[in-house]
Amino acid sequence: MSNDFTQAQAPPWRYGFLNLMRRVDVQLCTVPAGNTWQPRMEKFRLGQTPALTFAPREIASVGWQEGRLHISLYSLVLWGPNGPLPLHYTELARNRTESRR
Secondary structure, three states, X not given: OHHHHHHXXXXXXXXXXXXXXXXXXXXXXXXXXXXXXXXXXXXXXXXXXXXXXXXXXXEEEEEEEOOEEEEEEOOOOOOOXXXXXXXXHHHHHHHXXXXXX
């Protein structure tokens, strides 16, 4: 099953965010997303990769972390040149993310 979701990595134009979320809903979720009693019971996590460039695609990465599918996005979020926040916030978040590695 993990190969099904990691295929969303490439090519960039083949999978979009909404198509990926439909697949996650069908293959992973027994309870509709957002309807579990606690966040730790959700089968997937959404996050954002802060970048100072324009988003080449919606999905930044897809992978498994702590038994959950982790989907990191470039678009539909707050950071970056496409987002509503000032660019210096994006730069600050990116620097903090990079320094943790």
